[in-house]
Amino acid sequence: MSARGYARDLAALRADLEFEIAAVKRYGRMAEEAGDPQLQALFKELSVGETGHWRGLRRTIATVEDSATPVVLFCPLCGWQVDFGPDPADGATGKCPMCPGRFALRLDAGGDWTLERLAP
Numbered sequence: 001m002s003a004r005g006y007a008r009d010l011a012a013l014r015a016d017l018e019f020e021i022a023a024v025k026r027y028g029r030m031a032e033e034a035g036d037p038q039l040q041a042l043f044k045e046l047s048v049g050e051t052g053h054w055r056g057l058r059r060t061i062a063t064v065e066d067s068a069t070p071v072v073l074f075c076p077l078c079g080w081q082v083d084f085g086p087d088p089a090d091g092a093t094g095k096c097p098m099c100p101g102r103f104a105l106r107l108d109a110g111g112d113w114t115l116e117r118l119a120p
């Protein structure tokens with residue numbers, strides 16, 4: 001999967017990443033400011049959890065941006081995966097492995113992949 005064709009997904013992932021980074025900092029600050037040791041431990045645990053989300057989102061974004069990751073969309077007819085391989089061209093064609101669905105991969109004006117159904 002290359003970053004091309006995933007504009008909305010990447011925007012959402014990056015917004016989530018910003019939120020998680022802010023949450024890590026906020027919980028860290030709250031742990032420093034908490035007078036009660038149990039509350040301090042709770043905020044530290046929450047910060048650790050948010051750090052895991054942060055790391056997971058970074059990894060997911062890197063996978064989406066990696067041109068070696070195949071572009072895979074769900075068949076609108078049966079829901080199975082249609083694999084267009086890594087870094088496909090706009091207009092690449094693919095066939096659903098589970099139903100008669102045939103599709104052309106199209107890049108829409110917003111920068112997202114869409115499927116155009118082709119005649120069987």
Ligand SMILES: [Fe+2]
Binds near residue numbers: 075
């Ligand atoms: Fe299908």
